[in-house]
Amino acid sequence: MREDSTIIVMGEDVGRYGGAYGVTKGMIEEFGEKRILDTPISEEGIVGSAVGSAMTGLRPVVELMYVDFVMLAMDQLANQAAKIRYMFGGQISVPMVMRAQGGTGRSGAAQHSQSLEAWMMHTPGLHLAMPATVTDAYVLLKHALKLSDPVVFLEHKMLYTLKGDLNPSTSPSWGQAAILRTGSDFTLVTYSRMVHRALEAAERLANLGIQAEVIDLRTLYPLDTETINSSV
Numbered sequence: 001m002r003e004d005s006t007i008i009v010m011g012e013d014v015g016r017y018g019g020a021y022g023v024t025k026g027m028i029e030e031f032g033e034k035r036i037l038d039t040p041i042s043e044e045g046i047v048g049s050a051v052g053s054a055m056t057g058l059r060p061v062v063e064l065m066y067v068d069f070v071m072l073a074m075d076q077l078a079n080q081a082a083k084i085r086y087m088f089g090g091q092i093s094v095p096m097v098m099r100a101q102g103g104t105g106r107s108g109a110a111q112h113s114q115s116l117e118a119w120m121m122h123t124p125g126l127h128l129a130m131p132a133t134v135t136d137a138y139v140l141l142k143h144a145l146k147l148s149d150p151v152v153f154l155e156h157k158m159l160y161t162l163k164g165d166l167n168p169s170t171s172p173s174w175g176q177a178a179i180l181r182t183g184s185d186f187t188l189v190t191y192s193r194m195v196h197r198a199l200e201a202a203e204r205l206a207n208l209g210i211q212a213e214v215i216d217l218r219t220l221y222p223l224d225t226e227t228i229n230s231s232v
Contacts, residue, residue, distance in 0.1 A: 001031055004059065007145060010037045010046055011063030020065040021101065021160045047073035047098065051081045051150075054096040059145060067102030067154055068114045081150040082125030093148040097141070101155045117192075120152045121220045127151040128221040129174075132195035134164025136173060136218055143174045156193035177224035179231070183211035187231045191217040 001007045009024055009031075015038040018025030028036040039046045043064055050060035064070060070077065081094045102115055120128045127149055131137040137159060144151040180195065181202050188198040195216045202212040213231050217224065 043072040047076040054094040062098045064100040067100040130192040175222035177227040181214040183213035187213045
């Protein structure tokens with residue numbers, strides 16, 4: 001945001017409260033209320049406002065508290081944000097990022113623990129990133145903010161308690177899967193929080209003499225099928 005004055009942040013409690021998981025803590029003090037916008041509790045209104053802002057030259061970053069709530073905004077996300085570039089023949093773009101956290105891990109119950117990435121992945125016009133580590137979250141988000149198309153950026157709950165390298169010179173990994181462990185017996189293809197579980201499983205299997213290769217997809221759209229096919 002220091003480098004690009006067009007970036008704004010929108011969402012419930014992203015300002016004074018600092019976000020549901022503290023991601024935007026301290027940002028309103030640095031960038032002010034015109035760029036860090038607390039919104040009403042209306043996911044459709046939040047995403048719709050972001051779509052309009054993006055169409056008129058801003059780069060909004062929307063935070064939804066839980067990915068479950070994206071269902072309240074799917075008309076704006078799937079019918080507007082994802083389609084506008086194609087409806088207008090590429091003359092208008094929607095450079096926005098919608099952040100949300102999803103999946104299980106903190107006893108969020110039925111309406112706060114869903115994994116809806118398959119829905120996002122199969123919505124033409126949307127990019128989808130699901131980082132497993134702090135470093136990947138940092139690098140992928142920086143890249144997402146440079147794209148001209150809408151990006152859905154889903155974070156797992158454990159990510160907020162991890163630590164990692166935030167080196168600005170780290171190479172972009174958009175659309176590139178990472179082979180985190182090599183193995184010749186079979187391949188575990190995964191993403192987000194399950195990357196950590198897969199690595200744990202691979203370590204246990206290694207103790208039994210079974211060598212598993214672990215691939216972290218990092219982005220589900222674009223999907224790095226070349227790395228997957230080369231492994232299997």
